[in-house]
Amino acid sequence: xxxxxxxxxxxxxxxxxxxxxxxxxxxxxxxxxxxxxxxxxxxxxxxxxxxxxxxxxxxxxxxxxxxxxxxxxxxxxxxxxxxxxxxxxxxxxxxxxxxxxxxxxxxxxxxxxxxxxxxxxxxxxxxxxxxxxxxxxxxxxxxxxxxxxxxxxxxxxxxxxxxxxxxxxxxxxxxxxxxxxxxxxxxxxxxxxxxxxxxxxxxxxxxxx
Amino acid sequence: xxxxxxxxxxxxxxxxxxxxxxxxxxxxxxxxxxxxxxxxxxxxxxxxxxxxxxxxxxxxxxxxxxxxxxxxxxxxxxxxxxxxxxxxxxxxxxxxxxxxxxxxxxxxxxxxxxxxxxxxxxxxxxxxxxxxxxxxxxxxxxxxxxxxxxxxxxxxxxxxxxxxxxxxxxxxxxxxxxxxxxxxxxxxxxxxxxxxxxxxxxxxxxxxxxxxxxxxxxxxxxxxxxxxxxxxxxxxxxxxxxxxxxxxxxxxxxxxxxxxxxxxxxxxxxxxxxxxxxxxxxxxxxxxxxxxxxxxxxxxxxxxxxxxxxxxxxxxxxxxxxxxxxxxxxxxxxxxxxxxxxxxxxxxxxxxxxxxxxxxxxxxxxxxxxxxxxxxxxxxxxxxxxxxxxxxxxxxxxxxxx
Amino acid sequence: xxxxxxxxxxxxxxxxxxxxxxxxxxxxxxxxxxxxxxxxxxxxxxxxxxxxxxxxxxxxxxxxxxxxxxxxxxxxxxxxxxxxxxxxxxxxxxxxxxxxxxxxxxxxxxxxxxxxxxxxxxxxxxxxxxxxxxxxxxxxxxxxxxxxxxxxxxxxxxxxxxxxxxxxxxxxxxxxxxxxxxxxxxxxxxxxxxxxxxxxxxxxxxxxxxxxxxxxxxxxxxxxxxxxxxxxxxxxxxxxxxxxxxxxxxxxxxxxxxxxxxxxxxxxxxxxxxxxxxxxxxxxxxxxxxxxxxxxxxxxxxxxxxxxxxxxxxxxxxxxxxxxxxxxxxxxxxxx
Numbered sequence: 001x002x003x004x005x006x007x008x009x010x011x012x013x014x015x016x017x018x019x020x021x022x023x024x025x026x027x028x029x030x031x032x033x034x035x036x037x038x039x040x041x042x043x044x045x046x047x048x049x050x051x052x053x054x055x056x057x058x059x060x061x062x063x064x065x066x067x068x069x070x071x072x073x074x075x076x077x078x079x080x081x082x083x084x085x086x087x088x089x090x091x092x093x094x095x096x097x098x099x100x101x102x103x104x105x106x107x108x109x110x111x112x113x114x115x116x117x118x119x120x121x122x123x124x125x126x127x128x129x130x131x132x133x134x135x136x137x138x139x140x141x142x143x144x145x146x147x148x149x150x151x152x153x154x155x156x157x158x159x160x161x162x163x164x165x166x167x168x169x170x171x172x173x174x175x176x177x178x179x180x181x182x183x184x185x186x187x188x189x190x191x192x193x194x195x196x197x198x199x200x201x202x203x204x205x206x207x208x209x
Numbered sequence: 210x211x212x213x214x215x216x217x218x219x220x221x222x223x224x225x226x227x228x229x230x231x232x233x234x235x236x237x238x239x240x241x242x243x244x245x246x247x248x249x250x251x252x253x254x255x256x257x258x259x260x261x262x263x264x265x266x267x268x269x270x271x272x273x274x275x276x277x278x279x280x281x282x283x284x285x286x287x288x289x290x291x292x293x294x295x296x297x298x299x300x301x302x303x304x305x306x307x308x309x310x311x312x313x314x315x316x317x318x319x320x321x322x323x324x325x326x327x328x329x330x331x332x333x334x335x336x337x338x339x340x341x342x343x344x345x346x347x348x349x350x351x352x353x354x355x356x357x358x359x360x361x362x363x364x365x366x367x368x369x370x371x372x373x374x375x376x377x378x379x380x381x382x383x384x385x386x387x388x389x390x391x392x393x394x395x396x397x398x399x400x401x402x403x404x405x406x407x408x409x410x411x412x413x414x415x416x417x418x419x420x421x422x423x424x425x426x427x428x429x430x431x432x433x434x435x436x437x438x439x440x441x442x443x444x445x446x447x448x449x450x451x452x453x454x455x456x457x458x459x460x461x462x463x464x465x466x467x468x469x470x471x472x473x474x475x476x477x478x479x480x481x482x483x484x485x486x487x488x489x490x491x492x493x494x495x496x497x498x499x500x501x502x503x504x505x506x507x508x509x510x511x512x513x514x515x516x517x518x519x520x521x522x523x524x525x526x527x528x529x530x531x532x533x534x535x536x537x538x539x540x541x542x543x544x545x546x547x548x549x550x551x552x553x554x555x556x557x558x559x560x561x562x563x564x565x566x567x568x569x570x571x572x573x574x575x576x577x578x579x580x581x582x583x584x585x586x587x588x589x590x591x592x593x594x595x596x597x598x599x600x601x602x603x604x605x606x607x608x609x610x611x
Numbered sequence: 612x613x614x615x616x617x618x619x620x621x622x623x624x625x626x627x628x629x630x631x632x633x634x635x636x637x638x639x640x641x642x643x644x645x646x647x648x649x650x651x652x653x654x655x656x657x658x659x660x661x662x663x664x665x666x667x668x669x670x671x672x673x674x675x676x677x678x679x680x681x682x683x684x685x686x687x688x689x690x691x692x693x694x695x696x697x698x699x700x701x702x703x704x705x706x707x708x709x710x711x712x713x714x715x716x717x718x719x720x721x722x723x724x725x726x727x728x729x730x731x732x733x734x735x736x737x738x739x740x741x742x743x744x745x746x747x748x749x750x751x752x753x754x755x756x757x758x759x760x761x762x763x764x765x766x767x768x769x770x771x772x773x774x775x776x777x778x779x780x781x782x783x784x785x786x787x788x789x790x791x792x793x794x795x796x797x798x799x800x801x802x803x804x805x806x807x808x809x810x811x812x813x814x815x816x817x818x819x820x821x822x823x824x825x826x827x828x829x830x831x832x833x834x835x836x837x838x839x840x841x842x843x844x845x846x847x848x849x850x851x852x853x854x855x856x857x858x859x860x861x862x863x864x865x866x867x868x869x870x871x872x873x874x875x876x877x878x879x880x881x882x883x884x885x886x887x888x889x890x891x892x893x894x895x896x897x898x899x900x901x902x903x904x905x906x907x908x909x910x911x912x913x914x915x916x917x918x919x920x921x922x923x924x925x926x927x928x929x930x931x932x933x934x935x936x937x938x939x940x941x942x943x944x945x946x947x
């Protein structure tokens with residue numbers, strides 16, 4: 001009787017061992033492998049422009065992937081634009097004194113930058129100007145900032161720096177540099193957090209660290 | 210046959226509700242505790258599990274600790290069967306009956322503990338294959354549900370058959386129940402391994418994710434379970450005419466001793482692994498045995514537990530001491546309590562501390578948890594008492610078919 | 612660094628847990644099986660009880676029509692299937708029922724979607740540790756977007772403040788509250804990483820949590836039995852449990868919901884970050900991504916070679932937490 005039982009158990013174990021289909025080598029596929037093994041998606045039935053009905057889009061050449069992406073235009077929302085609006089015939093001091101008189105420049109140091117570094121010296125400017133004097137459109141302020149901040153500009157162009165507008169779906173609409181950084185005082189000040197994290201101890205009324 | 214079964218059931222119920230004043234006071238006390246536990250559970254149903262001390266970091270506490278320990282008890286009940294069958298010189302039937310009564314009581318407690326731990330017990334029907342979704346074989350919990358229920362069925366049917374035969378004045382047919390008894394021996398090992406695998410399966414918890422957890426569970430169960438059964442047999446010996454042979458007690462004590470020794474060896478192995486070269490993976494063990502970042506809530510508990518187990522093992526190892534009842538019984542109590550602490554709160558709770566992101570949260574059971582735990586233990590003891598009373602009455606011939 | 616004179620918000624009484632919720636839903640039984648006498652008797656009694664209950668609720672002079680409809684809808688809601696096994700029609704009926712219940716019980720008009728995953732999409736996320744300054748705007752936006760319980764202050768996202776030179780989580784602090792960024796500290800955010808090989812979905816006994824085709828790991832809140840095995844299995848502290856009935860003030864409820872996402876959960880149910888499934892499946896960014904003023908969070912389609920997330924993976928030195936566990940999270944970290 002015992003012998004019969006033992007033989008049955010042995011047979012079961014052997015058949016289980018031979019038919020086992022667990023293959024540890026094949027089991028684990030990394031995400032990178034999976035991404036490259038899956039056919040690329042070039043379009044989805046969603047569009048970021050659905051979320052941005054009011055925006056005017058400006059094309060930007062891309063260093064990565066598609067040949068271009070977009071930023072939203074600034075010039076249709078700027079108040080003191082174009083410069084020639086006030087500076088064409090000479091400014092009437094009493095009327096326009098506060099247009100940009102109080103702007104403080106805390107960007108790099110006084111040895112490196114003055115207002116003219118980016119805005120040029122001619123009052124007939126329609127936009128910004130590069131270090132070598134070439135004109136740069138206000139809507140393409142990334143070309144200006146990229147002169148010194150080329151590493152961030154490369155990242156921004158690819159998408160690792162900055163924020164996206166309108167969601168993740170193509171086409172890519174990026175936020176221009178000035179969308180986050182005030183070009184005259186670009187550094188972010190310290191501030192209080194907008195909420196506080198919960199330490200689980202506190203929920204039991206335990207001691208506070 | 211069915212008519213006789215009805216009479217058998219009625220006789221069993223009759224035996225369960227009649228007894229000496231000692232029996233009544235014992236059952237009365239248990240019923241009070243059960244009622245208190247029920248009241249605590251209603252509080253928990255109304256307020257949610259927020260009334261317990263559990264939180265997102267320590268998400269299992271007193272309930273699962275007791276569940277873990279009691280699965281071991283249920284498995285160990287069958288350790289009475291194995292030596293009886295191997296040694297062949299003890300009264301097989303008596304050992305099986307009491308042991309399986311303990312197993313049934315422990316299994317009912319296990320199922321109660323898991324149910325009271327659930328946040329959504331009204332959704333339990335979601336487990337039923339067909340109308341629900343039973344995630345077998347991926348989820349170890351589904352394995353646990355299958356083996357525990359199967360084991361409960363085995364442990365109800367075999368003694369029922371034995372008692373029914375005795376009730377009818379017949380000799381039970383060995384061919385009818387011995388195969389199931391052998392099956393229950395293997396099944397007992399599997400229920401506790403499966404329960405251990407619930408924890409071993411989680412790479413997120415380094416305290417549990419090791420190969421020794423399953424065997425350690427078996428060793429500690431086979432020490433604590435038979436220790437408890439030995440105490441039950443002592444009570445039965447004293448309070449009833451159902452005499453248990455000295456041989457049974459002697460062999461049982463030997464089984465307990467060997468299991469306790471293996472348990473201590475395994476503990477030593479775990480301590481070496483955790484503390485020879487301390488890494489962040491040892492953080493839970495450090496919290497448990499030494500305290501972490503000023504938090505040492507569990508340290509006195511674990512040190513007491515290990516001390517008790519160690520002392521009991523030493524006493525039991527020394528043959529002349531083990532043979533004396535006044536050392537044997539307290540050693541069993543020490544072993545039982547020590548392993549209860551170590552396997553329950555000393556394993557489940559520290560597994561969660563620190564959290565997978567290194568945060569320390571403490572756990573302290575509330576009155577609700579303690580009340581429900583007491584209530585369920587009382588329920589288990591009540592089931593055990595009733596089953597033992599009925600078994601003893603039938604075996605001693607006090608209750609039989611006419 | 613200035614000494615803060617603000618009262619630590621945890622000192623106020625709102626922090627203490629408490630709260631009572633309603634008792635669990637009704638638990639009838641609708642199984643049918645072949646009868647013997649005893650079973651027949653049992654089911655007759657049960658049927659009589661149910662009929663009596665229904666009759667009472669329909670004929671009672673005290674129960675209004677609103678109450679009767681509410682009870683009927685809750686009854687139907689209790690017996691619905693696992694969302695995975697529902698047909699599209701059943702899903703539509705389910706959310707309509709839930710919307711109606713919200714109107715009846717709370718007077719709120721909800722829009723609960725059942726949007727399916729978009730084909731050819733696998734969501735990925737990148738977190739720039741160099742840019743995070745500990746503002747926690749993401750946490751605030753997440754709590755508001757996802758209708759998380761205010762009573763237990765549930766938060767899917769944790770921002771850890773670490774001292775430079777020690778990247779261990781064990782020495783990090785998530786409960787900080789002072790001006791940020793603090794001197795000598797860096798900040799690192801953690802939330803559910805939507806693993807491609809999730810350890811949590813494997814262990815659920817009722818299959819209440821699973822990974823969708825677009826890679827989001829979701830929970831069917833009404834199917835969950837609250838055993839918390841998934842919470843024990845997650846190596847990243849990604850999952851949250853409703854220990855009490857979740858409470859969201861009526862004027863703060865986000866009514867744009869998804870069945871598998873930010874609809875309001877029940878007591879005793881597990882929940883987690885879903886990459887804002889109600890937003891991301893409509894082409895929007897998760898709330899945390901849009902909320903971060905520093906642009907520390909990057910989100911997109913891993914299968915689109917032109918996406919920002921693919922640029923990050925190809926050009927930045929990325930890493931993930933606990934890579935050795937082979938969970939394959941779809942949430943990468945990098946520094947500038």
